[in-house]
Amino acid sequence: MEYKSIIIGAGLAGFTAAVYMARAGLKPLVIKGQRPSYHLTTTMEIEYFPGFLHGISGPDLLDNMFRQAEQFGAQVKIGDVYEVDLSKRPFKVWLEGWGEIKTETLIIATGTTAKLLGIPGEKDYLGLGVSTCAPCSAFLFRDKKVLVIGGGDSAMEEAIYLSHYASEITVVNRSDKLRASLALQERAREIRKIRWLMNRTPLEVITGEKGVTGLRVTSHESGQEESLEADGVFIAIGSKPNTEFLAKQLPLDEQGYILVKPGTTETDIPGVFACGDVQDRRYRQILNAIGSGCMAALDCQRYYTR
Numbered sequence: 107m108e109y110k111s112i113i114i115g116a117g118l119a120g121f122t123a124a125v126y127m128a129r130a131g132l133k134p135l136v137i138k139g140q141r142p143s144y145h146l147t148t149t150m151e152i153e154y155f156p157g158f159l160h161g162i163s164g165p166d167l168l169d170n171m172f173r174q175a176e177q178f179g180a181q182v183k184i185g186d187v188y189e190v191d192l193s194k195r196p197f198k199v200w201l202e203g204w205g206e207i208k209t210e211t212l213i214i215a216t217g218t219t220a221k222l223l224g225i226p227g228e229k230d231y232l233g234l235g236v237s238t239c240a241p242c243s244a245f246l247f248r249d250k251k252v253l254v255i256g257g258g259d260s261a262m263e264e265a266i267y268l269s270h271y272a273s274e275i276t277v278v279n280r281s282d283k284l285r286a287s288l289a290l291q292e293r294a295r296e297i298r299k300i301r302w303l304m305n306r307t308p309l310e311v312i313t314g315e316k317g318v319t320g321l322r323v324t325s326h327e328s329g330q331e332e333s334l335e336a337d338g339v340f341i342a343i344g345s346k347p348n349t350e351f352l353a354k355q356l357p358l359d360e361q362g363y364i365l366v367k368p369g370t371t372e373t374d375i376p377g378v379f380a381c382g383d384v385q386d387r388r389y390r391q392i393l394n395a396i397g398s399g400c401m402a403a404l405d406c407q408r409y410y411t412r
């Protein structure tokens with residue numbers, strides 16, 4: 107099967123590109139991975155979205171965009187892309203459950219995935235007391251004690267979200283300063299259930315018969331190890347671009363972000379574009395993702411009329 111255009115990734119960048127491509131008559135196929143969009147499902151209330159006086163929730167925004175893209179004629183297939191061949195035309199994309207699909211042009215909008223700490227206990231208990239997504243699992247921690255690891259915007263959002271469920275939330279930050287925006291820090295600091303523990307490096311997720319029971323950390327002040335009691339550990343230490351499936355087919359930077367020509371979404375291969383967080387190591391904001399999705403669709407349309 108051959109498509110005029112495929113968009114890999116069904117987050118805000120991918121769906122924005124899909125709306126623009128569909129409206130231009132380019133009949134895009136959007137490939138939606140099995141996992142939910144990381145950035146959006148972890149951003150429950152987008153209170154700064156321009157024009158929305160009362161904000162909008164991430165999942166609602168994504169759902170609206172999904173329906174809007176379909177309404178304009180985009181097709182959506184669900185499955186994880188595990189390989190692409192960009193060495194000749196048409197490009198080839200291999201999708202779990204569907205096999206090989208060909209396309210004239212490709213827009214990559216695969217976003218990022220939450221990073222893990224790489225400490226013992228973490229992977230084994232992922233989904234069983236260790237989480238990277240408060241909105242996905244906060245309800246399991248009603249009236250329980252939880253830790254949130256990290257000090258950026260993601261950590262603030264996780265802590266704020268968890269405060270609707272958990273009885274006590276402790277933000278564990280490895281340095282003495284938070285990296286989060288002041289607005290989010292202030293919102294979190296207003297919540298009395300949220301406590302702050304700075305200068306601690308996580309060493310191990312402590313587990314027992316009933317699952318996660320805490321976290322072992324080093325205190326930078328005393329140089330001593332400490333055990334923090336908790337029923338759940340939420341890791342919010344940033345994210346990494348989802349580019350493994352590209353396997354050296356496109357130039358990436360040292361962190362794995364796709365390199366695009368400055369001021370455009372064009373990659374090194376004509377007809378292949380990248381938008382959203384997967385090519386944005388600097389801003390990684392929802393509005394930038396939307397803007398670059400629009401840019402990718404326009405760059406792709408120009409490719410056809412060049």
Ligand code: NDP
Nearest residue numbers: 223256257258259260261280281285342343344345389390
């Ligand atoms: P950031 O990179 O901003 O912050 C990561 C945090 O995790 C830092 O506090 C960092 O500590 C800590 N950290 C990293 N590695 C480790 C480790 N191995 N052990 C312990 N701590 C660690 O990531 P975010 O995901 O918070 O944000 C990424 C981008 O997305 C930012 O641009 C942010 O503004 C944006 N974003 C915006 C949101 C919004 O506007 N609502 C919501 C979520 C994200 P240290 O400071 O010591 O390095």
